[in-house]
Amino acid sequence: MYHFLINPRAFKAILAGTKKIEVRVSTDMEPFDYCSLVPGDILCFENTETGEVLSASLVSAKHYTDSEELLENEDIRTTMSSTDDPVIGAERLRSFPGYREGMIKNGVWALHLCDPKLL
Numbered sequence: 001m002y003h004f005l006i007n008p009r010a011f012k013a014i015l016a017g018t019k020k021i022e023v024r025v026s027t028d029m030e031p032f033d034y035c036s037l038v039p040g041d042i043l044c045f046e047n048t049e050t051g052e053v054l055s056a057s058l059v060s061a062k063h064y065t066d067s068e069e070l071l072e073n074e075d076i077r078t079t080m081s082s083t084d085d086p087v088i089g090a091e092r093l094r095s096f097p098g099y100r101e102g103m104i105k106n107g108v109w110a111l112h113l114c115d116p117k118l119l
Helices: 008-016 067-073 086-095 099-106
Strands: 002-006 021-024 042-047 053-064 108-118
Touching: 002 008, 002 021, 008 042, 008 053, 008 108, 053 067, 067 086, 067 108, 086 099, 099 108
Parallel strands: 002 042
Antiparallel strands: 021 108, 042 053, 053 108
16 A cells, blocks of 8 residues: 545545546655556555545556656546646646656656545
């Protein structure tokens, strides 16, 4: 089981089943080896505002070189909770603390999720 922090909008979208792909980048501030994830792993996401926690099963983890490549290959409607425009989405992903630098160094991951539920 793995534990991650997540913003409230993305938390609600995963729980509602509209966001089926969580995008993650290993950063200097939050290093994580996403290569170690395997299908069936349980990922827990903690809402940064409420402290609520949900769990979801990992279906697959796909690596991309940058946010543009990820959004070209993944369905933006199930990837982003804030926009359906890939240009805006890519820029928003790069705006998260450490993500711009982390993508250059480590790429970006699309974590395909299923069966979200509150813990």
